[in-house]
Amino acid sequence: MVEWRVVARQTTDSLAEFQRQLLDWFGAHRRDLPWRRTRNPYRVWISEIMLQQTRTAAVLPYYRRFLRAFPSVAALARARGEAVLGGWAGLGYYSRARNLHRAAKIIVRDHSGRFPSTLDAALALPGVGNYTARAVLSIAYGSPLAVLDGNVARVIARREAIEGDLRAPGQWKRLQAIADRWLSGRAPGDWNQAMMELGATVCTPRRPRCGACPVRKGCRAFRLGMAERLPERRKKLAPVRLRIAVAVLLDERGRTLLLRSEAPQASRVADSPGDLATLFSRMWHFPAVASAGDARAELSSHLAGEFGLDGGQWQPLAKLRHTVTFREITIEPWLVLADSLPTAARGRVVALDRVPRMAVSSASRKIAAAALNSLRGK
Ligand code: SF4
Structure with missing residues (x-):
């Protein structure tokens, strides 16, 4: 006390x-x-x-x-x-x-x-x-x-x-x-x-x-x-470091797949600092998975399991750093060129260059900008 x-x-x-x-x-x-x-x-x-x-x-x-x-x-x-x-x-x-x-x-x-x-x-x-x-x-x-x-x-x-x-x-x-x-x-x-x-x-x-x-x-x-x-400084919470692998899927018409997560239960948010719905502010976001090891392998297996997506041309994008309250997140995005985009129950297909203008979290906006810059050769 x-x-x-x-x-x-x-x-x-x-x-x-x-x-x-x-x-x-x-x-x-x-x-x-x-x-x-x-x-x-x-x-x-x-x-x-x-x-x-x-x-x-x-x-x-x-x-x-x-x-x-x-x-x-x-x-x-x-x-x-x-x-x-x-x-x-x-x-x-x-x-x-x-x-x-x-x-x-x-x-x-x-x-x-x-x-x-x-x-x-x-x-x-x-x-x-x-x-x-x-x-x-x-x-x-x-x-x-x-x-x-x-x-x-x-x-x-x-x-x-x-x-x-x-x-x-x-x-x-x-x-x-x-x-x-x-x-x-x-x-x-x-x-x-x-x-x-x-x-x-x-x-x-x-x-x-x-x-x-x-x-x-x-x-x-x-x-x-x-x-x-006065007042005495509060002891800072130790930051939680997370890695998230993200796929910017792209078909030949320049379209990508966005997902919307279910609203997390309050107890889950408290127990799980890596909850993706929380990280992406429960807004439209690219397919993503929390990663503990080989990010590309984990993302590939996530895309295969969730959407039946195999193959595609994978191109790494620059890693991004993002901070949400006590979470320090490293985002590892990949551009994945696919013949066609999979369908997803809570998914939506949009032109990639529209994403920065949509109501998305700042993390998703940064990821979309990294993908667009890479496609424009910047
Ligand atoms: S109220 Fe704050 S600013 Fe004013 S005298 Fe006290 S400590 Fe100083």
């Missing part, structure tokens, strides 16, 4: 003063971001989902483009799955787009097309966790709900001089209780954004800018000279 210790308890400022200082600072220094110019719950929700796992600067063009394509919950609910994934292409973590799409259909069906206004109903939507629900409800509806994300947790840990792993069992709950206590009932949405903004721009993970901090007066870590070493 990781020790959790509040190093010092004395403070000179009151909660009300802290709230005023932070809200005044936010009013003067907030970054002008498109989702801050609206209280439309749909737009706030889209921005919160995009901002999970993606930096603010990277989200900006996707946010604008996605809202042009799907300007309302109803438009998103009506869209085809392929179109939604296409609008998300490049942002990664595609389960976010699938969940958005499913949630939009539920909102239209069960909530008259409006993002629900109670915490329980919001939490029942796919892809909406405690953080997202609280962020959308506080910003769009002014609900008195405090958010807790990595930025907020860091500000709390430093201000309270809390040691130990913040993600250890039970600790997150304790941080949430502090966030709840600090919440300004006057402007919950602004308060939540101010806390996150402070963590993102001043109370940063490395080299916090305490000299420019509007709330340093009541900050225990600052007073004790501990700001740089």
Whole structure:
């Protein structure tokens, strides 16, 4: 059990003063971001989902483009799955787009097309966790709900001089209780954004800018000279290294075979870090097999067993490196020239030069580009 210790308890400022200082600072220094110019719950929700796992600067063009394509919950609910994934292409973590799409259909069906206004109903939507629900409800509806994300947790840990792993069992709950206590009932949405903004721009993970901090007066870590070493770094998971052999089949008309994997069971994903459906984001992908030895032999036997495909002209393509969370993947692709393409139950035949423009994972896009470059003699 990781020790959790509040190093010092004395403070000179009151909660009300802290709230005023932070809200005044936010009013003067907030970054002008498109989702801050609206209280439309749909737009706030889209921005919160995009901002999970993606930096603010990277989200900006996707946010604008996605809202042009799907300007309302109803438009998103009506869209085809392929179109939604296409609008998300490049942002990664595609389960976010699938969940958005499913949630939009539920909102239209069960909530008259409006993002629900109670915490329980919001939490029942796919892809909406405690953080997202609280962020959308506080910003769009002014609900008195405090958010807790990595930025907020860091500000709390430093201000309270809390040691130990913040993600250890039970600790997150304790941080949430502090966030709840600090919440300004006057402007919950602004308060939540101010806390996150402070963590993102001043109370940063490395080299916090305490000299420019509007709330340093009541900050225990600052007073004790501990700001740089709090919160304590998490121990990194050891990376899992995988090799995947991939076949870019090609017939004489320049067409290739793509497959779509079944959605993996949650337990299988956890047990099997090499699950191909997960690696290819459950999108269209080239035939592939996890390899432990002779990649070409394993791929050849996979093609024969699965599709009855023997022979063909095999040409190795440049190996690719790809990282998905804790997995470091080496992809060994082959171009396989075949007289005809096999049929597959969950397969689809498309022109190879169309693949980079399709809603496929970035790994599949890189593989298609390697094959096309090889065919063009690059
Ligand atoms: S004084 Fe420093 S450590 Fe404390 S909240 Fe401000 S930036 Fe963070």
